[in-house]
Amino acid sequence: MVRRRNALVEANLPLARAVVARFSPRPPLPHEDLMQVASLGLIRAVEAFDPSRAVSFSSFAVPYIRGALLHELRDRQPMVRIPRPLWELRQQSARLQEERRGRGLPALDQSSLAARLGCTPERLLEIEDLRAAARPRSLDAPLERGPAGSDAGDAGVLLDRLADPRSLVGDLPEPDGVDPRAAERVWFRQQMAALDPMRRQLLEGRLRLGCTWVELGRQLGIHPRMAQRRCDATLHELKLAAERWQATRWQATRDGAEIT
Structure with a gap:
């Protein structure tokens, strides 16, 4: 069975090459990488093909090959797209x-560069801000440490500051020895521990390690699209559970305040 599959794959490699050739003259990936992805799509088409159906294999395989290529390119795109202008x-x-450096000239400052390009300095600053926004950052990345001896030196990781009102309005006074996020972290760890191993690996691979859907699909032995759907569904379930948990906490705090 495996030999027949491999023989069919090898016989249809020209079909994969033809699909790869239809992409733009300047593809975003090297040709060898695109061929590897196209071959994986071809293998999936061979495994899913039913000879009893009245359809040619080439017509059946092209969507698999093209879909694998599109998924791979989509997974490699930045999460924030900079407008074309x-x-x-x-x-x-x-x-x-770069031309000035090649000629041994000093780099232009912001104002001179804007004048040469026919735009405003504010426009160039907007480009730099978008470049920074387009670079993903791990939620486990440590926050910048403050001056020696300051409380900012123990700020923790980026995840600790997300959705924290103090990250927007500055540090608010907290009672000594009280960690306002401790309960949330404990709840989150409990939710992660309760997930089945596949969904936990999906979340950790995607959010912590930055794996693509193709890489996660290979690790788990499932289609990249299925990996994405399961990860999105798990995140949605966690979001709903977090909203219910927060509502319960808020109601309990309100009830306690009314009793007091």
Whole structure:
């Protein structure tokens, strides 16, 4: 059975090459990488093909191959897309500065660079802000440490500051020895421990390690699309559970205040 599958895959590799060739003349990945992804899609098509159906194998396989390529390219795209006009302006800025460095000239300052490009300095600052926003950052990344001896040095990780009102309005006084996020972290660890191993690995691989859906699919032996759907469903369930838990805490606090 495996030999027949491998023989069918090898016989249809030209079909995978033809699908890869239909992509843009300047593909975002090397041709060898695209061929590997296309071959995986071809293998899945061979395994799913039913000869009893009145359809040719090529017509059946092309959507599998093209889908695998599109999923791989989508997984490699940045989570925040920079608008094309700003992206082109950024490219022009980089080329201009590189040309000056190649000629042994100093780099232009912000105002001079904006004048050469025919835009405002504020526009260039907007490009830099978008570049920073497009770079993903791990939720486990440590926060910047403050001056020696300050409380900011023990700020923890980025996850501790998300949805924390103090991250928006500054540090509010807390009773000595009280950690306002301790209960939330304990609840989250309990929820993660209660998940089945596959869903826990999906969340950790996607959110902590930054794996693509293709990589997670290979690790778990499932289709990348299925990996994405299960991860999204798990996150949705956790979100609903967190909202219920927060509502319960708020109601308990309110009831206690009314009794007092």
